[in-house]
Amino acid sequence: MQLAAIETEEQLEAALSEPAPEAVAAMQEISGDIAFLGCGGKMGPTLARMAQRASKQAGVTRRIIAVSRFSDPSVRKRLESWGVETRSGDLLDETFLDSLPDAPNVVFMAGRKFGAAGNLPLTWAMNVHLPSLVARRFAESRIAAFSTGNVYGTVSYRTGGSVESDEPRPVGEYAMSCLGRERMFQHFADVQKTPMVLLRLNYACEFRYGVLVDLAEQVAAGTPIDLAMSYVNVIWQGDANSRTLAALTLAESPARLLNLAGPEVLRVRDVCERLGELLGRPVRFTGEEHEDALLNNAAAADALWGPPRVPVDELLTGIATWVRRGGERLGKPTHFEVRDGAF
Structure with missing residues (x-):
C-alpha cells in the first residue's frame, strides 16, 4: 500500500508492522520466545506485532511478550487482540522483573527522555540503573537494546553523520545517561558473555509522531520553523522495526553497536519547503542555520539489508496527506531542534 493511501489508524498500524524480508529471515534464524521490555510507547506495539x-x-x-506499565489500557488491549501476550508492571520493581517469564530473546525499549531535565534522578534510574537490572535478569538471553544517536554529539552535515566507531561526545544529562545505559549493557555483555546489540536510532517517524510530523504540523499552522537544528536523519518506523528484529541476529559479546537511520542527511529548510508544497501552505523560518547537527550514518545497516523500503519523499507525502485530513496524532513533540541537550 502506498503510504498516501492510508486513511485509518488500523491501516497505519498494519503498514508499520508489515515485516521486511530481513525481519522474516531473522525470525526464522533465531529460536525461542521474544520479550519486549518497555513496549507501551510509540514504537513498541507495532514492533511486537x-x-x-x-x-x-x-x-x-x-x-511474543510485551511488558510495560501500560498507562494507556487501550494499548494493552490492542496488543492482545494481535495475539501478543502482555505483562503490566514497573520494570524498576525487581520483584516484578524477576516474575517475568524467561525469554531467549529480549528487546529493551524502556527509557526516559521527555521531562528528563525535570527529574534527573529518575532519568538516570531508568536509563542506567534499569539496564543493569535487565542485563542480570536476562543474562542467558540475546539482547537488542535501544540507544540514541544523541550519544555522539553534533557533527558537520558534510561528514555524512557519525559512524559506530566515533567516540561519544554526549551533551546534556539525557545524552549522558543514554551513554550510561550503553556502558551498563556493554559491561554485562563482557562479564556475563551475554550477546548484545545496541541500536543508536535517529529518528523513527510515522504519521502520528516524529520529526517530520512536528514540522508538518508547524507548516500547516503557519508557525515559523526554528532552524536551530538545521539537518536531520529520519527513517520510516516500519523500516526501523524490521531492522530491530533483524539486529537480534547480530547480538554478540562484546556488545555490537549499530546505527539505525535513513540514508540521507536532510536539510530542515528543504524538508519544510517540500511540506509547504504538499500542504499548500507558505513556510516561514526563524533562527540561523548551523552546519552541525545530531546525525547518524547508517551505512553499516544498509550494507547488511539494503536501503530502507520507504524513501523520504513518500514518507513526506504520506505525512502531509495525513495531517491535511486531520488524522490522529500523539501530541508528543520530539524537541529534535534542542541543541543544549535539555529535554
Missing part, C-alpha cells in the same frame, strides 16, 4: 507477523511468515511458533 511485527515480530508476531514475521514469525508466522517464517513458519515459527513462539511467544
Whole structure:
C-alpha cells in the first residue's frame, strides 16, 4: 500500500508492522520466545506485532511478550487482540522483573527522555540503573537494546553523520545517561558473555509522531520553523522495526553497536519547503542555520539489508496527506531542534 493511501489508524498500524524480508529471515534464524521490555510507547506495539507477523511468515511458533506499565489500557488491549501476550508492571520493581517469564530473546525499549531535565534522578534510574537490572535478569538471553544517536554529539552535515566507531561526545544529562545505559549493557555483555546489540536510532517517524510530523504540523499552522537544528536523519518506523528484529541476529559479546537511520542527511529548510508544497501552505523560518547537527550514518545497516523500503519523499507525502485530513496524532513533540541537550 502506498503510504498516501492510508486513511485509518488500523491501516497505519498494519503498514508499520508489515515485516521486511530481513525481519522474516531473522525470525526464522533465531529460536525461542521474544520479550519486549518497555513496549507501551510509540514504537513498541507495532514492533511486537511485527515480530508476531514475521514469525508466522517464517513458519515459527513462539511467544511474543510485551511488558510495560501500560498507562494507556487501550494499548494493552490492542496488543492482545494481535495475539501478543502482555505483562503490566514497573520494570524498576525487581520483584516484578524477576516474575517475568524467561525469554531467549529480549528487546529493551524502556527509557526516559521527555521531562528528563525535570527529574534527573529518575532519568538516570531508568536509563542506567534499569539496564543493569535487565542485563542480570536476562543474562542467558540475546539482547537488542535501544540507544540514541544523541550519544555522539553534533557533527558537520558534510561528514555524512557519525559512524559506530566515533567516540561519544554526549551533551546534556539525557545524552549522558543514554551513554550510561550503553556502558551498563556493554559491561554485562563482557562479564556475563551475554550477546548484545545496541541500536543508536535517529529518528523513527510515522504519521502520528516524529520529526517530520512536528514540522508538518508547524507548516500547516503557519508557525515559523526554528532552524536551530538545521539537518536531520529520519527513517520510516516500519523500516526501523524490521531492522530491530533483524539486529537480534547480530547480538554478540562484546556488545555490537549499530546505527539505525535513513540514508540521507536532510536539510530542515528543504524538508519544510517540500511540506509547504504538499500542504499548500507558505513556510516561514526563524533562527540561523548551523552546519552541525545530531546525525547518524547508517551505512553499516544498509550494507547488511539494503536501503530502507520507504524513501523520504513518500514518507513526506504520506505525512502531509495525513495531517491535511486531520488524522490522529500523539501530541508528543520530539524537541529534535534542542541543541543544549535539555529535554
